[in-house]
Amino acid sequence: MEAKNIGLNGIEELWWIDFPETDICKAVCPDVFHGLHKAFKDHCATWNTNIVSKLELNARFRKFPKWPGFRHFTGGISKISQWSGKEHRDLQQSFLTVIAGAVPPEAIRATRAELDFIYLAQYQSHTDSTLLQLLKYNTVFHQSKNIFIKTGACKGKKGTINHFNIPKLHTHWHYPEFI
Numbered sequence: 001m002e003a004k005n006i007g008l009n010g011i012e013e014l015w016w017i018d019f020p021e022t023d024i025c026k027a028v029c030p031d032v033f034h035g036l037h038k039a040f041k042d043h044c045a046t047w048n049t050n051i052v053s054k055l056e057l058n059a060r061f062r063k064f065p066k067w068p069g070f071r072h073f074t075g076g077i078s079k080i081s082q083w084s085g086k087e088h089r090d091l092q093q094s095f096l097t098v099i100a101g102a103v104p105p106e107a108i109r110a111t112r113a114e115l116d117f118i119y120l121a122q123y124q125s126h127t128d129s130t131l132l133q134l135l136k137y138n139t140v141f142h143q144s145k146n147i148f149i150k151t152g153a154c155k156g157k158k159g160t161i162n163h164f165n166i167p168k169l170h171t172h173w174h175y176p177e178f179i
Contacts (some may be wrong), residue, residue: 036118037088039168044114045095050153052102056077060098070094092118104151110144113137120174131176138172 032061058076066072071090080087092115100108117137123130141165145164148154154161 035168035171036121037085037092038083040092040114040118041083041088043110043166043169045091046155047148047153048095048099048103048111049078050155051104051107051148051151052099056102057098060102061094064094064098086116104147106144106147107151107153110147111173113140113144117141117172117175121179126176126179131179135173136178138175141172 029066052060054076058078059074061073064070064072070093071087073090077091083091096108096112096115099111103111114137117134120130120134120137142164147161149160149162149164154164
C-alpha cells in the first residue's frame, strides 16, 4: 500500500528484502528495448508531450518534412496504440527537432542528454571514455529533469508527480557496470 500512496505501481513485499547482501540494481540487468527505448517514450517523451500538448505535438510531427531514412508520422504519434521497437527508434530520431521551440530550454537539455545516453549505450563496443560519457549524459539529464516537475508535466495515473523515483531512470546509473 505504501507504493500506491506515493503514486507508484509496485510490489509491496520485495522478494530480496531478506537477503541483506543483495543489490537489486546488480541482480536485474537492463535491456535495450525496455530500459532505453520504452523508458524514453513512457517518461521523457510523455513529459515533453504534456508540456506541448498532444494536439500540438501531433501537428508538429505531421509538418515534419519527409526525408529518406526518416519515418514520417503522418497522423502524429498520440494515436499509436502498439509501439514496436522500430517505432520507438523512429520517434527518437526526430523527437528533439519536433519539440524544439515548444518546450523550455531545460527540457531540451534533459531530452537531448537522454537521447545521447540511449545512442551511446548501444555502441557495439565501449572504452573507458565512452563509459564515462554515459555517466556524463546521465548527470546532465538528472541536473535538468526538474523542469518536468516545475511545468507539471510529470504525471501519473492520479495526477502530477513531484518525484523521479522511477526504476527505469535509476538503472541508467548502472549501465556502465553491465557493459
